[in-house]
Amino acid sequence: MESNRIQNLKNQAISSILEAQSDEELEELRIAYLGRKGRITQLLKEIPSLSPSERKEIGQLANDAKNAIEQALADSKRAQVAKEIDIDKEWLDVTAPGKRPSVGHLHLVTEAIQEITTIFEKIGFTRVAYPEVEWDWYAFEGLNMPENHPARDEWETLYIDHLENKKYGHAVLTPHTSSGQLREMKRLGKPPIRMLNIAKCYRRQSDVSHAPMFYQFEGLVIDKGINITHLKGTLDYFAKQYFGPNRKTRIRPFHFQFTEPSIEVDVSCDICQGKGCRLCKQGWLELGGAGMVHPIVLKNGGIDPEKYTGFAFGWGVERVLMMKAGLKIDDLRLLYTNDLRFLKQF
Numbered sequence: 070m071e072s073n074r075i076q077n078l079k080n081q082a083i084s085s086i087l088e089a090q091s092d093e094e095l096e097e098l099r100i101a102y103l104g105r106k107g108r109i110t111q112l113l114k115e116i117p118s119l120s121p122s123e124r125k126e127i128g129q130l131a132n133d134a135k136n137a138i139e140q141a142l143a144d145s146k147r148a149q150v151a152k153e154i155d156i157d158k159e160w161l162d163v164t165a166p167g168k169r170p171s172v173g174h175l176h177l178v179t180e181a182i183q184e185i186t187t188i189f190e191k192i193g194f195t196r197v198a199y200p201e202v203e204w205d206w207y208a209f210e211g212l213n214m215p216e217n218h219p220a221r222d223e224w225e226t227l228y229i230d231h232l233e234n235k236k237y238g239h240a241v242l243t244p245h246t247s248s249g250q251l252r253e254m255k256r257l258g259k260p261p262i263r264m265l266n267i268a269k270c271y272r273r274q275s276d277v278s279h280a281p282m283f284y285q286f287e288g289l290v291i292d293k294g295i296n297i298t299h300l301k302g303t304l305d306y307f308a309k310q311y312f313g314p315n316r317k318t319r320i321r322p323f324h325f326q327f328t329e330p331s332i333e334v335d336v337s338c339d340i341c342q343g344k345g346c347r348l349c350k351q352g353w354l355e356l357g358g359a360g361m362v363h364p365i366v367l368k369n370g371g372i373d374p375e376k377y378t379g380f381a382f383g384w385g386v387e388r389v390l391m392m393k394a395g396l397k398i399d400d401l402r403l404l405y406t407n408d409l410r411f412l413k414q415f
């Protein structure tokens with residue numbers, strides 16, 4: 070079987086298609102070439118019996134011919150349809166309402182980040198962003214969690230292979246925004262500090278209330294005479310601004326290596342109104358931790374703990390977003406599936 074034969078067959082088919090006058094004729098041609106016993110179909114059937122080298126070349130040509138003929142048939146059908154429409158009988162209703170182009174909007178999480186930023190900027194916080202790929206020292210060691218400290222286990226950290234710094238240790242995908250505390254202390258050199266660090270964080274976890282990539286926002290305030298009442302006041306201010314006056318918050322004693330004392334802050338669940346549901350379990354959703362900055366952390370950041378004190382808090386952006394009035398999202402991971410049917414609702 071030579072390639073010329075295939076070429077001729079293709080040309081023949083296409084010129085007959087171009088000359089065809091009706092749908093019926095086109096259908097006959099389709100059967101003659103591409104039907105079950107059609108000439109191209111026969112040709113394709115012979116291919117397996119060819120030698121391997123021929124098989125490749127002939128196979129390619131035969132397939133090209135098949136595609137070209139299919140395309141010619143489709144084009145002719147379209148032309149046929151166009152001919153049948155009588156332009157004089159067509160009319161255009163210029164008063165009919167137009168089709169609106171669909172308008173997009175910012176992603177829910179982006180909107181939440183903007184809102185949180187505005188709330189904290191009003192009370193003098195400066196928004197910063199620090200690396201997502203971070204050194205161990207900033208994420209753990211400098212935060213009073215030396216290597217092999219059991220507290221590290223809580224962060225289910227993703228390590229980066231073969232990337233290490235002599236002074237700062239292994240590279241990790243930052244598991245929390247607390248790494249920004251040390252970076253901000255070093256950046257400014259001395260208080261006053263009022264930082265709002267919003268960044269992507271990564272952990273090895275995935276369920277209805279956890280995604281492997283999520284956002285945290287971290288507040289850090291350091292100055293002379295800062296005490297826990299300033300922390301409490303800041304948390305209350307945020308809760309009122311963001312959730313509205315009807316939502317309840319509570320604080321519980323907790324433990325973090327980098328704060329002393331440490332607390333955890335919860336907000337009442339808006340989905341079940343505090344009764345308990347698939348998302349929150351007991352009516353409260355954990356927003357995240359907070360506490361007074363540990364003297365060791367201040368020292369590591371180059372700040373004299375005898376002179377200055379500070380507080381810090383670190384919460385999940387998606388968490389606060391889900392707990393906000395009116396939003397009934399019962400699986401946090403929906404935020405990142407990029408399904409327009411979900412996103413368009415908001």
Ligand code: PHE
Pocket residue numbers: 244245246247287325328357358359360381382383384
């Ligand atoms: N970094 C902690 C976490 O990811 C939260 C936290 C931030 C706790 C600041 C105390 C102070 O869980």
